Amino acid sequence: MTNSAIFVLSMQEANNAHKKFGTFGGVFTPTLLTILGVIMYLRMGWVVGNAGLLGAWLVIIISFLITLCTALSMSAITTNIRIGAGGAYAIISQSLGLEVGGSLGIPRYISQGLAVTMYIFGFREGWLGIFPEHNAFLVDVCVFAGLITIAYISANLAIKIQYIIMVIIIASLVSVVLAAYDGSMQIPTSEALSWGSFKGSPENGFKGSNFWLVFAVFFPAATGIMAGANMSGELKDPRSSIPKGTLWAIGVSFVIYMLLAFWLARSASETELISNYNIIIEKAYVGPLIIAGILGATFSSALASLVGSSRILFAMGEHQVLPKSKFLAGTSANGQPRNAMIVTGILIFATMLLRNLNAVAPLVTLFFLVTYAMINIVVIIEQNLGLISYRPLFKVRRWIPWLGLISSVLAMFIINPTISLVTIGIVLAVYWYLSRQNLETPFEDVRSGLFVSFAEWAAKHTWGMKKMQQRAWKPNLMVPVRDLTGARGNFDFLRNIAHPKGSIKLLGIEPSSDGSTMGEQLESLAQSFRDKDVFSSWTIINTTEFAKGVNYGNQALLGAFFRPNIVFLNLQAHDDYESELRPVIKECIRLEIGCVVYQQHPTALLGQRDTINVWLSSRKDNWNLGWDIGNLDLSTLIAYKLMKNWQAKIRLVMVIADESQRENAENFMQQLISLARLPETLTEIFVGNFRAILPAAPRADLNIFGMDADLRFEFVEEMTQATNSSCLFVKDSGHESILA
Numbered sequence: 001m002t003n004s005a006i007f008v009l010s011m012q013e014a015n016n017a018h019k020k021f022g023t024f025g026g027v028f029t030p031t032l033l034t035i036l037g038v039i040m041y042l043r044m045g046w047v048v049g050n051a052g053l054l055g056a057w058l059v060i061i062i063s064f065l066i067t068l069c070t071a072l073s074m075s076a077i078t079t080n081i082r083i084g085a086g087g088a089y090a091i092i093s094q095s096l097g098l099e100v101g102g103s104l105g106i107p108r109y110i111s112q113g114l115a116v117t118m119y120i121f122g123f124r125e126g127w128l129g130i131f132p133e134h135n136a137f138l139v140d141v142c143v144f145a146g147l148i149t150i151a152y153i154s155a156n157l158a159i160k161i162q163y164i165i166m167v168i169i170i171a172s173l174v175s176v177v178l179a180a181y182d183g184s185m186q187i188p189t190s191e192a193l194s195w196g197s198f199k200g201s202p203e204n205g206f207k208g209s210n211f212w213l214v215f216a217v218f219f220p221a222a223t224g225i226m227a228g229a230n231m232s233g234e235l236k237d238p239r240s241s242i243p244k245g246t247l248w249a250i251g252v253s254f255v256i257y258m259l260l261a262f263w264l265a266r267s268a269s270e271t272e273l274i275s276n277y278n279i280i281i282e283k284a285y286v287g288p289l290i291i292a293g294i295l296g297a298t299f300s301s302a303l304a305s306l307v308g309s310s311r312i313l314f315a316m317g318e319h320q321v322l323p324k325s326k327f328l329a330g331t332s333a334n335g336q337p338r339n340a341m342i343v344t345g346i347l348i349f350a351t352m353l354l355r356n357l358n359a360v361a362p363l364v365t366l367f368f369l370v371t372y373a374m375i376n377i378v379v380i381i382e383q384n385l386g387l388i389s390y391r392p393l394f395k396v397r398r399w400i401p402w403l404g405l406i407s408s409v410l411a412m413f414i415i416n417p418t419i420s421l422v423t424i425g426i427v428l429a430v431y432w433y434l435s436r437q438n439l440e441t442p443f444e445d446v447r448s449g450l451f452v453s454f455a456e457w458a459a460k461h462t463w464g465m466k467k468m469q470q471r472a473w474k475p476n477l478m479v480p481v482r483d484l485t486g487a488r489g490n491f492d493f494l495r496n497i498a499h500p501k502g503s504i505k506l507l508g509i510e511p512s513s514d515g516s517t518m519g520e521q522l523e524s525l526a527q528s529f530r531d532k533d534v535f536s537s538w539t540i541i542n543t544t545e546f547a548k549g550v551n552y553g554n555q556a557l558l559g560a561f562f563r564p565n566i567v568f569l570n571l572q573a574h575d576d577y578e579s580e581l582r583p584v585i586k587e588c589i590r591l592e593i594g595c596v597v598y599q600q601h602p603t604a605l606l607g608q609r610d611t612i613n614v615w616l617s618s619r620k621d622n623w624n625l626g627w628d629i630g631n632l633d634l635s636t637l638i639a640y641k642l643m644k645n646w647q648a649k650i651r652l653v654m655v656i657a658d659e660s661q662r663e664n665a666e667n668f669m670q671q672l673i674s675l676a677r678l679p680e681t682l683t684e685i686f687v688g689n690f691r692a693i694l695p696a697a698p699r700a701d702l703n704i705f706g707m708d709a710d711l712r713f714e715f716v717e718e719m720t721q722a723t724n725s726s727c728l729f730v731k732d733s734g735h736e737s738i739l740a
Contacts, residue, residue, distance in 0.1 A: 025159045026235045027228030027245025030308075033162055033300040034224025035253040036169055038122050041294045042277050043217055044257070045264050049273025051214045052196030053265035057258060059215050063222040064254045066411055069404030070372040071225050071250055072396045073379040075243030078229070080382070080392035083242070085233025085337075086315025087308065088226050088371045093319065095378040098439045102321040103431035104371055105312055107423075111367040112309035113344060117351040118364070119302035120144055126294045140352055143299070148345045151306045154336055155234055158307050165296040172293030173256065176263060178285035185266035192265035199274055206274070216415040221257075223368040224301070225250060230308030233315065234335075243394050306344065314340040321439060362416045366423040369412045376405035385453050470740035475502035475641060478557075478564035480550045480584075482509045484521050486572050490598070491528065493606065494568065496645040497638055498534045505564055508540035509549040547583040554591055565733060566594040566634070577713040585731065586709050594634045594733040597707065599716050601726045607701035609646040612639045613723075614704045616654040616669070623664040625671045629739070631706040635730040636676060636738040639704055651682040651698060655690045662687070676738045694722040704728045 021027075048056040077083075077091050084090045086105065093101025124139045150158050198214070200206040228245045232238045264273060267283045276282070281290045314337035317328025330339040379401040382390040412420040475498050481487045487506070498504050506526055508518045522538035529536035543549040550567065557563040567588050569581055581597065588595035600606075614635055639650050652669050656662065665685050673681045686693045705719060707729040719727050 020156065021159065021231060021235050021241075022237075023241040023245040025163075026231045027241045028249050029159065029162050029166060029228075030231065030300075030304040031224060031226075031228040031246055031249035032253055033166060033169065033297065034227040034304050035222060035249060036256065037221060037224065037297045037301050038119075038126075038294060039218060039221035040257065040260065041172075041280055041290060041297065043221075044260055045268065045273045045279040046201060046277060047214055047218050048196075048261050048264045049268075049270050049275075050196050050198050050200070050209050051211060052194045053192050053261060054194060055196045055198075055211060055214070056261040056265070059211070059218050060222075060254070060257045060261065062215065062407075063219045064250060064257075066219075066372070066404065066407040067222045067225045068247075068250055069400050069407065070375055071243075071246045072394075073376045073401045073404055074225075074229060075247065075394040076379055076392040076396045077375065077382070078232075078242045079239050079394040080390060083232045083238050084315060085318065086312050087229035087232050088375060089312050089315055090232055091229075092371075092374050092378060095382070096374075098319055098321055099431055099434045100374070102316060102319075102434045102439070103427050104367075104374055105316050105321070106430050107363075107426050108367050108371055109309050109312045109316070109344075110347070111364045112305045112312070113347045114351055115364045116147070116302045116305045116309070116348050117354075119298045119305065120147070120348075120352065123295055123298040123302065126291065126298065130291060143302070144345075144349060144352060147299070147302055147306055148341070148348075150303060151310065152336075152338065152341050152345075154334060155231065155307055158303050161303065162300055165300040168289075168296040169293050169300075172284070172289045172296075173260075175284040175286040175289040176260065176280070179267070179283055180263055182285055184283050184285075185263065187266045187269070189266065192262070197270070199270070202275055212414045215411075219411060219415065220365045222253075223365060224304075226368070226371070227304045227308055230304075230311050233311060239393070306341075306348070310337050310341045310344045313337070313344060319439070321434065362419045363423060365415060366412055366420055369408045369415075370423055370427055373405050373408040373412075376401040376408065380405065387453075470735065470737040473565070473637070473736045473740070475566055475638070476562075476564045477502065477504045477566045477568050478507055478550075478553065479504060479568045479570075480507045480509055480546070480553075481518075481522065482546060483572060483574070484518070484525070486570050487525060490570055490600075491525070493598070495529060495532050495534050497568075497641055498529075499641075499645055500533055502534065502641075504529050504534055504536040506536065506538035507550065507553050508538065509546050510540060510542060511544045512542055513540060546580045547587075550584045551587045554587060554593060558591060564593065565735070566596060569595070569597045571597055571599045571716065577716075582709075582711075585707075585711065588733075589709050589731060592733045592735065594736065595707075595731045596634075596638070597711065597716065597729040599720045599727050599729070601720055601724065604701075604725050606726055609642075609701050610648045611651060611698075611700045612642055612646075612648055612702050612704065613651050613653050613698065613700035614639045615706070616652055617706060618654060618656050618661070619664070619668060620657075620661075623668050625668060625675065629672070631708070631730070631732050633736045633738045634732045635704045635706060635728075636672075636678070637736060638728070638730065640676075640678065640738070642702065648701070649680060649682060650678060651684060651700060653684045653686070653697060655686045655688065655693050657687075659687055672738075691718075691722070694719070697723065700725055702726050702728060704730060707731050 047059060051059055074088075074091065077095065081091070081094050083094070086093070089101050089105035089108065092104055120140055120143050123143050124136055127139050128134060128136060150161055198209045198211070200209045225246055228249070229242050232242065235241045264279070268279050272279055281287045284290045313328055316322050317325045317340060319325075322328060328340050328343065332338045379396065383398055383401070412423070477494065477498055479487065479494060494504055506522050508522050510516060510518055513519065519540060522540070526536035526538045541549040541553055543552070554567065567584065569584060571577070571581065575581060585595050585597070616632060617630070642648065643650050652672070654665050654669065656665050662685055666683070669683045669685075673683075684698055686697070700723070703719065703723045703725050705727060708731065711729060716727070716729060
């Protein structure tokens, strides 16, 4: 079992004692009460008055369709994972990682805090309608104190309070039903079933509105579907409760809104509906019950948002997404997130002091919509990856999350395009910050599967051209390691060949791994490469024969898509060149893998790292520069990589037999420099014998020579001594090109 799985199981066991809410109390009740909010009482009449009954029904259907698609997607995810505390934050984090989850969780937490403040202000407006002489700020403080006290004591008390509020709201709806039976519906159905004229509101002097403006006013009423999911960490069975409770709440509230719109259309004229926000109070059988419903709805929504937001903060504290995470993850003896509740209370009280949140109010709705979009994206990714780990008990068709995603994004820009862009900008900024915090994810997320699927897709679609990747060539080195000291000594040299886009695979060769520490040392070395921005991995082959170990490794990787394209052989004093290195060189040539032999000068080392000599063999009578330039591509490519990383200069050196070849040699070298795009490259041409020229050749910190299968150890030694520098001997694979 993996460490992440053990962590999840231990967290589940630790929290089981505090999971006490079922579907009705933990999900259905808070979700239903949040949806049946103040908009139902104070803006539903205005929606019907502007859009007409048909338009109002269409607004309701579109709004609930968006939330229904998201609820279905959420149901699929929650029946596929062991969801922890935090609701949508937990869902997204466990699918796409803490960085993505936190980028939505932090803004969503703040927006829910703002929502609590706005609900408090809404409660105050309703209260002052009854008691206009009361001090507004004092009402706010009293409501805040009541909310924080209930939520601080326990979520259980909050749920019980919500039961009372549900009874009040049901009573207010019964008052509407009684009014209907009492004859309030005077307008004929045929007249009520009409499309609205969109005359506007008292605030704009009835200068007109449109369908999407009416939609933007109503839509926040449908966004309470996460209220129950926020309690995920305290549900007995979140996998069952969240889908059932959420979908039932959506269904019941949808029926209520549709019937309420019908009652309003038949109970009041268009003029009454658009000019009187209290029309439901006046038309209901018992008006005070509607007022009680308004107060109950605002108080309930505030309570659900307060309890839910503190759970989101607690979950982020558990995962150490925020500073002072240990404090935020603190709980009381009965498992309540008291510290997160205190911080949330401070945030809410601070926003209360602003007294006016109209400017940021749209952010609350838009953060909900961003969250909805991301939940649908999670399901889309899971469905398309086709991983066996995605087998939800609640299955949804493929078009449902796509409809949820598209409609959520469209709704954002319909409601407020400018603030939608601000919302997305905030999410991206938080993600950018979190991605630099090196967060440790305590569970496995879907990102690994996503990247593997992309890699598989790329491999399958490029398999037929795998031997022709000249433009996409990168140095992917295999470094056989028998002596860790030598490998560490070449650390910078190897990194400078591979950096920034190449890779290094360390191939350990040892007789047996019993009692060996080579694995730990190779992992440490590979980690050092990764810390220096070069991807590195390692493996060990157990064999007593170095050459066979390296050759078996190359043969095994021959069928792999992401295979090394250069074998780096570090020639050391203890190596038997003839029996250990030459067989590797020959096998690399047979397998068409690039091969380099590195001989480090014992005292000069790599010198000042400012000049690299690349020796070109004489072309004799073949001076035409075509695509095949001989055994020169890999030499020049390595020289170019070192030039970039050392900030050095390349010098092309050629020895010709006689002076008559100089012009051809000069043209060839200039053509090569031009077509290979080699910046500030020096050239030297010598006439005479190659070995006689060597001592007089220009000084360089590294000399690069071509080689073939018959490279002799004596020649390697001779070149190192003659040039008085470290030397690299290179054989192309035939699949790289400096001209590409």
